[in-house]
Amino acid sequence: MTLDTTAPALAVVVHYSEIGLKGKNRGMFIGTLLRNIRDALEPVAPGARVEGMYGRLMIHFTDPAQEGAVRDRLRWIPGIANFSFAKALSIRRGYDFDATWKAMSEEAWRIAVASNARSFALRARRADKTFPRMSLEMERELGGYVFERAIAESRPLKVSLDHPELTIHVEVAAPFVFVYGIKESAPGGLPVGSSGRLVSLLSAGFDSPVASYLMMKRGAQIVYVHFHSHPLTDRRSVDSARDHVETLGKVQLKSRLYLVPFGYAQQEMIQVSPRTHRMVLYRRMMMRIASEVARRENALGLVTGESLGQVASQTLSNMAAIDDSADFPVYRPLIGTNKEEIIGMADRLGTHATSTEQVPDCCSLMVARHPATKSTVAEVEAMEAAYDVPRLVRESLARADLEEWGRWGRRSVAPRGIPQAEPAESVPD
Numbered sequence: 001m002t003l004d005t006t007a008p009a010l011a012v013v014v015h016y017s018e019i020g021l022k023g024k025n026r027g028m029f030i031g032t033l034l035r036n037i038r039d040a041l042e043p044v045a046p047g048a049r050v051e052g053m054y055g056r057l058m059i060h061f062t063d064p065a066q067e068g069a070v071r072d073r074l075r076w077i078p079g080i081a082n083f084s085f086a087k088a089l090s091i092r093r094g095y096d097f098d099a100t101w102k103a104m105s106e107e108a109w110r111i112a113v114a115s116n117a118r119s120f121a122l123r124a125r126r127a128d129k130t131f132p133r134m135s136l137e138m139e140r141e142l143g144g145y146v147f148e149r150a151i152a153e154s155r156p157l158k159v160s161l162d163h164p165e166l167t168i169h170v171e172v173a174a175p176f177v178f179v180y181g182i183k184e185s186a187p188g189g190l191p192v193g194s195s196g197r198l199v200s201l202l203s204a205g206f207d208s209p210v211a212s213y214l215m216m217k218r219g220a221q222i223v224y225v226h227f228h229s230h231p232l233t234d235r236r237s238v239d240s241a242r243d244h245v246e247t248l249g250k251v252q253l254k255s256r257l258y259l260v261p262f263g264y265a266q267q268e269m270i271q272v273s274p275r276t277h278r279m280v281l282y283r284r285m286m287m288r289i290a291s292e293v294a295r296r297e298n299a300l301g302l303v304t305g306e307s308l309g310q311v312a313s314q315t316l317s318n319m320a321a322i323d324d325s326a327d328f329p330v331y332r333p334l335i336g337t338n339k340e341e342i343i344g345m346a347d348r349l350g351t352h353a354t355s356t357e358q359v360p361d362c363c364s365l366m367v368a369r370h371p372a373t374k375s376t377v378a379e380v381e382a383m384e385a386a387y388d389v390p391r392l393v394r395e396s397l398a399r400a401d402l403e404e405w406g407r408w409g410r411r412s413v414a415p416r417g418i419p420q421a422e423p424a425e426s427v428p429d
């Protein structure tokens, strides 16, 4: 790609926040973020070049028509704090300083005009000190240029250093100078894949997709498990779970979804357990199956969308009884949130509409209208003596489907049940 000072190229300046504080592991975090951005942009801006420099990343792309699609991708990438579409001016060896300075001034002015702001501040940062103007000088001179030109053209534009409606940013990061106005926000947090792998219990409802998202935002790579009540009811909840996985695909590009038919196990459990405790018994069975998936996937924990007291199965004693059956730590990122807060997040995330669809949920099958809210481990263990827990776990998994989601859309990799062998080492991330 040729970049010269007379024809500024289109670029995106990407800032990360927390990764900057990561000390020794910083390189790993940045490497993961770079890879995630490249993967996300590949289908929408094939020629884009992504690189890291001076504590920020930059993306160069050629076709202005790609801007909208690039924005839609970047907005959802964990690890990015904010990003800005910018003009990039080359300051490679032998560049013409005067022409570059003029182009910087013109771009600053263009941004001011386009924004319609009535007050502005110009902020300059110089990541490499060879550029022949210091930050303060740039602020004064370029800001002065914009201010005077506004007067000359009778535009009502004032300088306001404390509360500007518009901040024009100039960043010198050789071999480029970037000039931009708007900072667009992204999730922040840590890049997906930088913290390790978790298995998320994904239902058709509101909470679990949001819980999955929150853990992705902290760098976890999520493997989903959805339980449907086939053959006791239909498989409609599967479509909702798939919709959730697809929506969350903007945050985590590639995913695996285990679809576990739960009805066979439920049929046996229903025969021999009291209605009052079935909800907790189902949940314990789910935890065991999910733990098995976690082992196969080399994951380090489980995620649920539980929130304290939201429903009968989410009391402290029932959650303690549920945890007891899990072989891994259970993470509940929504535990202290209210339903409205969760729904607000689902709204922003885009999972809201799917979550409102009424689909049969396996947990509510044949359970008491007023389930026990205070189960104890001893009590539920005694009930479980009536059925063969390990066999039900094994058989449920043997009937499960495994789907891979990614750029290619959905792909079934194990349509006739999950192989009983040891976890495949060759599973791509």
Ligand code: ATP
Binding pocket: 200, 201, 202, 203, 204, 205, 206, 207, 208, 209, 225, 226, 227, 228, 303, 304, 305, 306, 310, 311, 313, 314, 361, 362, 363
């Ligand atoms: P959600 O809105 O996430 O369905 P909920 O308020 O309906 O939650 P419960 O049905 O008690 O609450 O589910 C609590 C958690 O258990 C869910 O957030 C999810 O993590 C897990 N879970 C429930 N049903 C299923 C399912 N069919 N498949 C996988 N996980 C499930």
Ligand code: MG
Binding pocket: 203, 204, 205, 361
């Ligand atoms: Mg539910």
